[in-house]
Amino acid sequence: MNQNTISPRTASWREELRKSRTAKERTAIERVKMPELTAEYRVTTLTEEVNSGLTRQQAVMEASRCLDCPDPQCVTGCPVEINIPGFIKNIERENFDEALAVLRETSALPAVCGRVCPQEKQCESKCIYNKMNKPAVAIGYLERYAADNGNPEATCKAETNGIKVAVVGSGPAGLSFAGDMIKRGFDVTVFEALHEIGGVLKYGIPEFRLPNSIVEKEINGLRELGVKFEKNTIVGKTLSYDDLHEMGFKGIFVASGAGLPRFMDIPGENLINVLSSNEYLTRVNLMHAGSTGYATPVFRGKKVAIIGGGNTAMDSCRTARRMGAERAIVVYRRSETEMPARLEEVKHAKEEGVEFLTLHNPIEYLGDEQGRVRTMRLQRMELGEPDAGGRRSPVPVPGAIEEVEVDMVIVSVGVSPNPLIPNAIENLQVSKRGTIIVDETTLQSSISDLYAGGDIVRGGATVILAMGDGRRAAASMAEKLLS
Ligand code: FAD
Numbered sequence: 001m002n003q004n005t006i007s008p009r010t011a012s013w014r015e016e017l018r019k020s021r022t023a024k025e026r027t028a029i030e031r032v033k034m035p036e037l038t039a040e041y042r043v044t045t046l047t048e049e050v051n052s053g054l055t056r057q058q059a060v061m062e063a064s065r066c067l068d069c070p071d072p073q074c075v076t077g078c079p080v081e082i083n084i085p086g087f088i089k090n091i092e093r094e095n096f097d098e099a100l101a102v103l104r105e106t107s108a109l110p111a112v113c114g115r116v117c118p119q120e121k122q123c124e125s126k127c128i129y130n131k132m133n134k135p136a137v138a139i140g141y142l143e144r145y146a147a148d149n150g151n152p153e154a155t156c157k158a159e160t161n162g163i164k165v166a167v168v169g170s171g172p173a174g175l176s177f178a179g180d181m182i183k184r185g186f187d188v189t190v191f192e193a194l195h196e197i198g199g200v201l202k203y204g205i206p207e208f209r210l211p212n213s214i215v216e217k218e219i220n221g222l223r224e225l226g227v228k229f230e231k232n233t234i235v236g237k238t239l240s241y242d243d244l245h246e247m248g249f250k251g252i253f254v255a256s257g258a259g260l261p262r263f264m265d266i267p268g269e270n271l272i273n274v275l276s277s278n279e280y281l282t283r284v285n286l287m288h289a290g291s292t293g294y295a296t297p298v299f300r301g302k303k304v305a306i307i308g309g310g311n312t313a314m315d316s317c318r319t320a321r322r323m324g325a326e327r328a329i330v331v332y333r334r335s336e337t338e339m340p341a342r343l344e345e346v347k348h349a350k351e352e353g354v355e356f357l358t359l360h361n362p363i364e365y366l367g368d369e370q371g372r373v374r375t376m377r378l379q380r381m382e383l384g385e386p387d388a389g390g391r392r393s394p395v396p397v398p399g400a401i402e403e404v405e406v407d408m409v410i411v412s413v414g415v416s417p418n419p420l421i422p423n424a425i426e427n428l429q430v431s432k433r434g435t436i437i438v439d440e441t442t443l444q445s446s447i448s449d450l451y452a453g454g455d456i457v458r459g460g461a462t463v464i465l466a467m468g469d470g471r472r473a474a475a476s477m478a479e480k481l482l483s
């Protein structure tokens with residue numbers, strides 16, 4: 001690793017840069033707008049990325065808004081504490097390779113995180129510009145710029161130590177663990193149940209938000225370093241925990257995610273064309289339903305309701321519009337302020353003609369004589385007292401029931417941990433929610449050679465948290481195996 005990468009704030013080039021513009025000049029620059037495809041065009045293409053990325057000039061100008069704060073609060077908002085001013089100032093001096101190198105010190109997947117992290121709730125929410133009532137520095141857009149335009153340092157293959165470690169699941173947690181372990185010299189094999197590597201990054205998040213080529217680039221980088229990938233292998237079924245031991249694996253990192261969709265358990269959920277967002281998105285993204293040349297069936301609803309207000313709901317409604325839905329209606333039981341989805345996804349969904357029916361909750365679906373969903377019955381809600389998490393709870397308005405015609409319902413009300421591994425391994429301590437219980441610092445489970453991280457530990461969370469877990473687990477497992 002380049003030892004000069006994280007130049008201290010006192011480095012002469014940083015001081016020069018700081019002096020090149022006054023703070024007043026910097027704060028007078030308007031926040032950049034991300035160039036994007038027009039909404040009319042977007043809904044005609046399933047795969048083209050909506051955000052086109054900043055131009056070089058835009059990136060450099062946006063980077064010069066950053067004040068290179070002496071105590072940068074943006075860093076405290078980042079779950080993996082990226083040296084944010086460090087990479088941004090490298091963009092300002094147009095050294096994109098260094099900017100990427102700074103990002104890579106703490107983030108295994110910057111091109112992914114620059115596209116999908118909820119920056120407005122994390123780093124950008126802590127940027128000093130908020131205190132000045134000005135829009136935060138566009139940290140996410142800049143991260144994406146550096147990741148797309150910087151050349152990664154060539155990572156030398158580490159000398160192997162011959163110790164075999166296994167990874168279960170190839171989402172962001174598994175990939176970042178694999179990357180860190182191969183760089184430490186371990187012999188790493190990733191086992192993936194599906195026929196594609198990438199976890200939610202491939203089967204969940206659509207290409208119009210995160211192109212597969214970006215994910216593939218990261219995976220190919222790992223392959224080149226020597227990580228082995230075994231697809232179509234379900235640990236707990238195809239291979240048991242004992243099999244992994246017999247194969248010589250000395251440490252196992254479980255990163256099997258939270259791929260089990262939840263339903264609401266209301267009448268009519270078994271009707272035809274009521275399905276989970278996981279199933280819908282997997283059919284379209286992973287199995288290419290909707291693309292020419294593929295036989296995967298998927299119903300193309302014209303009046304589609306999407307239940308929920310998270311990123312999965314946004315991905316589903318926007319996919320439905322691209323699959324020909326004339327009406328795509330997001331039904332959410334709280335108000336828009338409480339929606340957990342990234343702000344940009346809500347904005348894009350609205351631009352693409354998605355309707356938002358907030359403060360409504362489905363209570364029943366009604367079907368026709370063939371058993372196909374035709375109507376949803378909705379309970380109107382209002383906001384009551386804040387719940388334990390501080391969000392105001394939705395309360396039914398007595399007697400306020402509405403009916404809306406639909407021909408498809410996509411349920412996006414959350415996910416549960418994948419139960420396969422917890423069920424297949426004896427003596428593995430699991431919480432009531434079905435998550436694997438681990439030591440918070442080391443991520444070691446109740447079984448000494450088994451570590452776990454990402455959504456299988458946290459429940460449905462975020463890419464950056466999963467990635468951070470992979471890195472922490474790699475550090476602690478490596479320490480144990482090498483001691
Ligand atoms: P996953 O990404 O779920 O990967 C787990 C992998 O393990 C899967 O490939 C699975 O097939 C495999 N597996 C499971 N069991 C086994 C087994 N027994 N043997 C072998 N393999 C197994 N987060 C954000 O930060 N920003 C977003 O914009 C965002 N959008 C999202 C949109 C959608 C549609 C979804 C579903 C999630 C989104 N998330 C987002 C959440 C984020 O993707 C997850 O938190 C993250 O992917 C979790 O990573 P992971 O590595 O723990 O698991």
Ligand code: SF4
Pocket residue numbers: 065066067068069072073074075084085126127128129137139
């Ligand atoms: Fe730059 Fe904002 Fe971070 Fe300050 S808080 S260093 S202005 S991004």
